[in-house]
Amino acid sequence: MSHKPAQTHFPVADFIKHRWSPRAFTSQPIEDDALRTLFEAAAWAPSAMNEQPWQFIYAHREQTEAFQKVWNCLLPGNQPWAKNAAVLVIVLARKSFSSNGADNRHYLHDVGMATANLLLQAGTMGIHGHVMGGFDLAKTQQEFGLPTDLEPATFLALGYVGTAEQLEEPFRSRELAGRSRKPLDEFVFENQLSA
Template sequence: MNHPETLDIKSAKTKYPVHELLRSRWSARAFADKALDEDTLRTLFEAASWAPSSMNEQPWVYLYAHRSDAENFQKFFDCLMPGNQAWADRAAVLVLSLAEKNYQNSGRPNTHAWHDVGAANTNLLLQAASMDIYGHQMGGFDRQKTVQAFDLPEHLEPVCFIALGYLDNPETLEEPFRSRELAERHRKPLEQIAFAGQLAR
């Protein structure tokens, strides 16, 4: 169930017109007690798979667990830092995104791998937003515990965890997360990030 007041607060207030899908995507923490079915989840991964990548390497790999699969879900949950554990247990699905560190043909380091995994994650989250599903990427996790818990091979490295689910009332969250859920979003002004020709000095 969506919450119109929250959606209105979180809708990006842009200076220039951008697509509604971009304006409506945001990193929610209040998730409803509603499952994501496997076909819906596969649709999100399908969207991720069509992201651009250097040399078409597609260096992304995803592991996931539904909350209904309590044992596996707990393994994902245990890798998160306490600040994320405070709310991520309500997610319908927890996802771990991984990057292939090397090019498949040459074995050379793929210095664009994390960028490309980020692009795939963005595709996933935008597809989710189009379906009224909300995602929250988390860099706050124990890297060593994650490598050990999932027995990751040397050529794969964890990039981030993603919590996915349908939106719930922010009142289900404790502070400070409730206030963050109801706060307007802001971005740096374009004058600080986009320059014609060269950096401003």
Template sequence: MEKPADTAHPIHDLLKRRWSPRAFSDKPVEPETLCRLWEAARWAPSCFNDQPWYFLVATKQDRADYDRMLGCLNEGNAVWARHAPVLMISVARTTFQHDGGPNRHALHDVGQAVAGLTLQATALGLFVHQMAGFFPEKVRQAYAVPEGFEPVAAIALGYPGDPALLPEKLRQREVAPRSRRPLEDFVFSGQWGRTSPLVSRS
């Protein structure tokens, strides 16, 4: 299912096509394809080139591990994410490697890595749905995540599936039009809340 963005200004087709479905096919994702996604994440920019991103991954080829990661999601996400063939948890190292100091940009940099992964996935016909609805402490315990590392987000990944298989409430959200705030709401100049004159109303 495709839901290209109805943009106010031209953007790259990959950005238009990227969205976060809940309906996934159970078609497996080949290891080589997954490596291409992590390679895209690998080349993300980061503060001091510190590369603070890590990924825990589970596929249905190892059902016990997959179920363990699924158990780290809240119920509202687990009900649909269980159809995705790949689950991941992004993790941030919260201190710099070069001096051990706190890295307040770590979550930002992990987000950039996942953004690269997501665009590469879109280019390959895959879709990514990132989730805040998971239990970081369950992840920490289940996977022995050490101190100094923070679980950031859960990720469902796979090929698109049939929205008709979703519960009705989720199906309605799946087929609803996409929307975003206009540029005027978040591009400021001079002071906070003052819309930049660079933003043209259309």
């Protein structure tokens, strides 16, 4: 199993340090109870007006047809490795408030928060996830008969981390590459934005 813990300049909680986005997954399935826990964690994210604008469609790899249907909506850059996921998830975001139909300016923000909750919960259970923005929007809307108010935000590949050797290039090299982040002084400012 590969691990790519964050090399931080300041100490952060282990569950943040150890989250990363693998492309290699073992053949181990994710049990339904564990999956429910991940969605429960997502549900407890904060959201504007407690709208909870997220919805999830998932398929286990063993549900061959359903899994294939989700996988088919991914772009070619993600398909070769995402086929190894134990579970594929379509993360959907409702654009309007259910109470009055007004635009919810925060829908993608809040769905991102739910996704972060899900990924961090997963990490505590030895499960990893990989967010994908590389999917065919029109195809996803059509294949799943989505109403216009429900926007596919991202797809997720979930599973137990495998080994880089099981991947073809260029994914193998990416799996082994280091992780980095901008230094804090590039994005954190005291009192005012400075150049």
